Amino acid sequence: MTELVTSGHEAPSGWRVAVLGGGAWGTALALAMLRAGHFVRLYARDPETVAAIDRGENPRYLPGIALQPGIVATTDIAAALDGADCVLAVAPAQALRAMLAAARHHVPSGIPLVLCAKGIERDTGALLSAIVEEALPNNPVAALSGPSFATDVARGLPTAVVVAARDADLAADLAARFSAENLRCYSSDDLVGVEIGGALKNVFAIAAGAVTGAKLGASAQAAMVTRGFVELRRIGAAFGARPETLMGLSGLGDLLLTCSSAQSRNFAYGLALGQGKPLAGLPLAEGVPTAAIAARLAAERGIDAPIITAVAAILDGTVTIGQAVTALMTRPLKTETDI
Ligand SMILES: NC(=O)C1=CN([C@@H]2O[C@H](COP(=O)(O)OP(=O)(O)OC[C@H]3O[C@@H](n4cnc5c(N)ncnc54)[C@H](O)[C@@H]3O)[C@@H](O)[C@H]2O)C=CC1
Numbered sequence: 001m002t003e004l005v006t007s008g009h010e011a012p013s014g015w016r017v018a019v020l021g022g023g024a025w026g027t028a029l030a031l032a033m034l035r036a037g038h039f040v041r042l043y044a045r046d047p048e049t050v051a052a053i054d055r056g057e058n059p060r061y062l063p064g065i066a067l068q069p070g071i072v073a074t075t076d077i078a079a080a081l082d083g084a085d086c087v088l089a090v091a092p093a094q095a096l097r098a099m100l101a102a103a104r105h106h107v108p109s110g111i112p113l114v115l116c117a118k119g120i121e122r123d124t125g126a127l128l129s130a131i132v133e134e135a136l137p138n139n140p141v142a143a144l145s146g147p148s149f150a151t152d153v154a155r156g157l158p159t160a161v162v163v164a165a166r167d168a169d170l171a172a173d174l175a176a177r178f179s180a181e182n183l184r185c186y187s188s189d190d191l192v193g194v195e196i197g198g199a200l201k202n203v204f205a206i207a208a209g210a211v212t213g214a215k216l217g218a219s220a221q222a223a224m225v226t227r228g229f230v231e232l233r234r235i236g237a238a239f240g241a242r243p244e245t246l247m248g249l250s251g252l253g254d255l256l257l258t259c260s261s262a263q264s265r266n267f268a269y270g271l272a273l274g275q276g277k278p279l280a281g282l283p284l285a286e287g288v289p290t291a292a293i294a295a296r297l298a299a300e301r302g303i304d305a306p307i308i309t310a311v312a313a314i315l316d317g318t319v320t321i322g323q324a325v326t327a328l329m330t331r332p333l334k335t336e337t338d339i
């Protein structure tokens with residue numbers, strides 16, 4: 001008798017998922033949710049984006065990618081959230097607070113809000129989960145993060161991410177519901193660890209792009225990424241992140257992806273910086289505001305973070321790339337394992 005072979009995860013019954021944000025990642029995740037069997041409503045501020053999604057495209061943010069039918073797009077945030085079982089928050093980190101202010105009276109009580117942005121709030125130093133907990137105290141917070149370019153996910157290329165929530169059962173439930181053939185979601189109860197890795201890797205991606213743009217060599221690139229990871233672990237430890245989380249998809253995994261590919265907007269930003277090209281008009285680079293606040297947080301907490309500090313100083317024009325490299329190379333010598 002032929003045995004029935006079932007897939008690794010049960011097909012979940014469809015949820016009504018509200019995706020808030022009509023950019024590259026919001027649109028890609030809307031497609032991923034459709035493929036996972038959910039009913040998707042997407043809120044975008046911009047009527048042109050809504051009209052484009054209705055036509056089956058999002059040329060501003062995902063040029064050349066045909067969107068499978070099924071996403072219900074709207075500029076009405078209340079309509080997007082009405083009756084939702086789950087919310088994906090996909091505005092840029094610095095816009096999260098404003099978006100939640102618009103959403104908060106329409107989010108059904110008790111449903112999970114899944115953070116999909118990567119960053120730390122520039123003005124306050126708040127992690128994004130803290131912003132959600134302030135705005136929506138009756139909704140559990142989760143985060144979806146990991147090495148995942150929007151274009152790859154939108155095209156249905158195989159991708160693995162992690163879904164984190166303080167409640168391990170919630171994280172596992174969300175991971176099961178979001179997984180599909182081309183999106184494998186691991187779960188974690190280390191919410192802060194997943195957030196910190198995703199936020200800080202963008203700063204090192206800018207540094208990696210700058211190293212490439214300034215033609216400092218592949219050896220410098222590997223050294224920067226490795227020592228950057230040390231800084232990520234130091235700051236992560238100060239926030240209570242678990243080391244194994246930082247070694248996982250949302251930390252090391254995403255660091256490797258974005259530090260090695262010009263497909264990353266943060267890397268591309270750093271590349272332009274290193275080449276001395278104009279930066280105005282480049283796409284979103286979350287690492288820019290995060291570098292400034294991460295440097296400040298590290299200084300306030302006495303954490304040694306010379307690469308983050310250098311990136312922040314280069315971005316605010318206080319030092320040149322050449323000066324930053326000299327300063328980094330002439331720091332007092334130490335043992336490598338001195339974390
Ligand atoms: N694009 C990617 O490959 C990935 C992006 N992310 C993260 O997702 C977040 C969003 O990135 P993308 O969608 O790629 O950026 P994007 O620049 O493509 O789109 C951002 C969208 O947010 C909207 N927006 C801005 N402020 C808003 C507000 N106050 N209310 C409502 N909407 C607002 C914009 O109109 C735009 O549609 C970032 O934190 C990014 O790091 C995470 C993984 C992959």
Ligand SMILES: O=C(CO)COP(=O)(O)O
Binds near residue numbers: 118147150267285
């Ligand atoms: O976070 C990302 C991939 O995991 C996207 O990186 P960029 O925002 O640098 O394009």
